[in-house]
Amino acid sequence: EADGGGPAVRPVLVVVPTSVIANWCREFEQWSSGYYQVAAVHGPSKERGLDAIRSGEAQVVVVSYGTWLALDKSGNGLHTLPWELAVYDEAHTLKSNLTQIYTSAAKIRTKRRYGLTGTVMPNSYDELWCLMDFMAAGCLGPAEAFHEHYSKHIKLGQKSNASAAELQKGNKRSEQLTTLLHKHLLRRTKDTTIRDQLPRKVDNIVLCRLSKMQLRAYQRLLACADFQLLVRMNQDCDCGSGVPRKACCHWSAPRSEGGVLWPQLHCCPCSHPFDPFTNPKGCKRHKP
Known part of the structure; x- marks a missing residue:
């Protein structure tokens, strides 16, 4: 009490x-x-x-x-x-x-x-x-x-x-x-609670022209093999099969075609990648 x-x-x-x-x-x-x-x-x-x-x-x-x-x-x-x-x-x-x-x-x-x-x-x-x-x-x-x-x-x-x-x-x-x-x-x-207390949303859209270096980097990205895989993944495959590119001949971009991401992450077809801390006995053909 x-x-x-x-x-x-x-x-x-x-x-x-x-x-x-x-x-x-x-x-x-x-x-x-x-x-x-x-x-x-x-x-x-x-x-x-x-x-x-x-x-x-x-x-x-x-x-x-x-x-x-x-x-x-x-x-x-x-x-x-x-x-x-x-x-x-x-x-x-x-x-x-x-x-x-x-x-x-x-x-x-x-x-x-x-x-x-x-x-x-x-x-x-x-x-x-x-x-x-x-x-x-x-x-x-x-x-x-x-x-x-x-x-x-x-x-x-x-x-x-x-x-x-x-x-x-x-x-x-x-x-x-x-x-x-x-x-x-x-x-x-x-x-239902504070709508009348909130300020109106104001969007300010500012368009910035790319510098010459930024434009070159942007155009290089658009033209790279990895990006083209994404842009054209649903188009019919070039081989004439009628199947989308992503499910036929163009599901990856190997190094020979200018690919960067797939060769960097998949140096070996196995699923046992080497890691010095979590998997020291793993396959060293994978990059850690």
Whole structure:
């Protein structure tokens, strides 16, 4: 209990990338009107911030993901405190439950977690499940059930050779997943929040004439064999086969034809290139 017999105020934890710690603290101070104190647990003032939160002097803690992990490893973590809520900026940092930062963040004792991210959909549906399950445990069901019901059918429907039935089922599962996600996501865009506060976009196009040396370099690049491969890759092959050049006789530019890139990177047809650090026993006909 706080002084006077009232309920104690439980602290709020904000975990952010190192680069935005100062910005978060500045915004808190601007909008708090002195109602609460903010402690930044980072850098030289880290111990002072820890003391402030443990003593109750500060009600909000801003800490980086890296510092939180380091504190947890050293045994001085703050996960034992009963946090009112935890906020995770760039929450896609927690998209894999196999990482140390995920394991460390999962120890935080709080009933409410909020994630802020511009990348709600990571690279895979497994990462989506992991992120959502961290923020709202069980919201997408068990991982195996999520894969069987959603991700498997959605990915099948996205294949170029998907059948009509697979495409239909994939679209249906995708719509169901979107509806389910909307129960846990609040999407804010510039158009709906600060559009009237943003200045008009102004494009200034400045055309610069190439110098003689720049022009020679540019023309030489256009004429080189490697560039011509890209420019003409979809044209019919010169041999008369009717097949695009890239899939017939012109898929590479050897040194004899003026090629530079392919001879530089492929000195041997094997896939076991020598590297003095990672593969010292590899084929030395490859250039390291």
